Amino acid sequence: MRVLGVDPGLTRCGLAIVEASPGSRGELIYVEVASTDSKLDPSDRLFEIAQRITWVLDNFSPQAVSLERLFAQQNLRTVMGVAQVSGVVMLSARERNIPVSTYTPTAVKSSVTGSGRSDKKQVSKMVKELLNLEEIPKPADAADAIALALCHAWRVPNQKVSSDPFRQRKVPKVKRT
Amino acid sequence: MRVLGVDPGLTRCGLAIVEASPGSRGELIYVEVASTDSKLDPSDRLFEIAQRITWVLDNFSPQAVSLERLFAQQNLRTVMGVAQVSGVVMLSARERNIPVSTYTPTAVKSSVTGSGRSDKKQVSKMVKELLNLEEIPKPADAADAIALALCHAWRVPNQKVSSDPFRQRKVPKVKRT
Numbered sequence: 001m002r003v004l005g006v007d008p009g010l011t012r013c014g015l016a017i018v019e020a021s022p023g024s025r026g027e028l029i030y031v032e033v034a035s036t037d038s039k040l041d042p043s044d045r046l047f048e049i050a051q052r053i054t055w056v057l058d059n060f061s062p063q064a065v066s067l068e069r070l071f072a073q074q075n076l077r078t079v080m081g082v083a084q085v086s087g088v089v090m091l092s093a094r095e096r097n098i099p100v101s102t103y104t105p106t107a108v109k110s111s112v113t114g115s116g117r118s119d120k121k122q123v124s125k126m127v128k129e130l131l132n133l134e135e136i137p138k139p140a141d142a143a144d145a146i147a148l149a150l151c152h153a154w155r156v157p158n159q160k161v162s163s164d165p166f167r168q169r170k171v172p173k174v175k176r177t
Numbered sequence: 178m179r180v181l182g183v184d185p186g187l188t189r190c191g192l193a194i195v196e197a198s199p200g201s202r203g204e205l206i207y208v209e210v211a212s213t214d215s216k217l218d219p220s221d222r223l224f225e226i227a228q229r230i231t232w233v234l235d236n237f238s239p240q241a242v243s244l245e246r247l248f249a250q251q252n253l254r255t256v257m258g259v260a261q262v263s264g265v266v267m268l269s270a271r272e273r274n275i276p277v278s279t280y281t282p283t284a285v286k287s288s289v290t291g292s293g294r295s296d297k298k299q300v301s302k303m304v305k306e307l308l309n310l311e312e313i314p315k316p317a318d319a320a321d322a323i324a325l326a327l328c329h330a331w332r333v334p335n336q337k338v339s340s341d342p343f344r345q346r347k348v349p350k351v352k353r354t
Contacts, residue, residue, distance in 0.1 A: 043267040043277045050268050070257055080247055080260050087261030088268055090220040091227050100220045 004062035005149025010081035014145030020153035065093040066152030069102035111151040181239035182326030187258035191322030197330035243329030246279035288328040
């Protein structure tokens with residue numbers, strides 16, 4: 001299945017399209033790190049990030065979106081930006097009838113490296129090996145987005161989304177309201 | 178000027194259109210509290226709230242959006258939902274070239290009642306008096322959204338947004354990308 005992995009953020013937002021399924025290593029179709037200038041107005045930053053998200057959704061038609069789940073350790077200012085981008089990701093996917101799943105960083109690390117305690121370096125290295133890439137994806141947000149996509153593609157048989165066959169099929173785009 | 182005040186939230190989102198200017202009391206044009214079922218998928222909830230927001234923006238063409246600014250006292254789960262809705266509000270407004278300003282609850286209370294320490298009851302009561310309403314707007318999210326709109330309409334000459342004449346004029350809708 002084709003999955004869009006999103007490592008959300010206002011300063012850097014990792015977006016990766018991966019084609020993979022349980023038992024297969026997977027193929028990296030596309031990756032980018034959308035970034036915005038912190039001096040810009042927050043609504044301008046969100047608008048720029050949203051444009052990249054919708055471009056990727058419309059150009060690669062993923063069947064699922066895998067999004068990093070927020071957790072309490074981050075400071076409020078960071079959480080705010082991340083949550084705002086997450087909201088935009090969830091809405092953009094929903095407008096296209098694409099199901100969104102969220103995963104904690106621990107679940108993603110565990111899925112890719114076998115241990116939830118791995119550091120960013122180990123995740124990046126494993127992503128490179130698993131997808132047979134020539135280089136380690138940089139910045140880390142790119143590797144994180146790829147890892148998120150892999151985490152979902154491999155786990156999907158156990159996810160709620162797979163129990164609904166309609167959501168697994170490629171569904172027509174809905175008119176944005 | 179016509180302002181949309183938004184008290185953001187996934188469970189209840191207050192949306193109020195107020196026509197007011199510095200020195201005038203103002204007129205309430207429209208108010209609603211959009212609500213979603215907490216049992217629904219977060220992306221479905223965001224989608225429902227986004228539909229209400231875009232409906233209000235497109236039907237009442239406000240010149241500015243006044244949004245509650247998040248602060249640290251809230252718990253992370255609440256902050257997440259509020260930030261996600263805030264992101265959707267900011268993006269929807271930006272897509273229509275409508276400037277967004279954010280205000281802390283203290284600034285809003287201070288603007289409407291004269292004291293940043295007022296409680297919700299005092300704000301609701303003052304909103305009723307200022308706008309010459311027959312009843313106190315309920316639930317509190319409705320009164321909060323109205324207070325946010327008033328806060329911006331009265332303060333606008335001192336705000337950054339007013340220094341840009343283009344943003345003050347009613348601008349044509351942009352095509353959503």
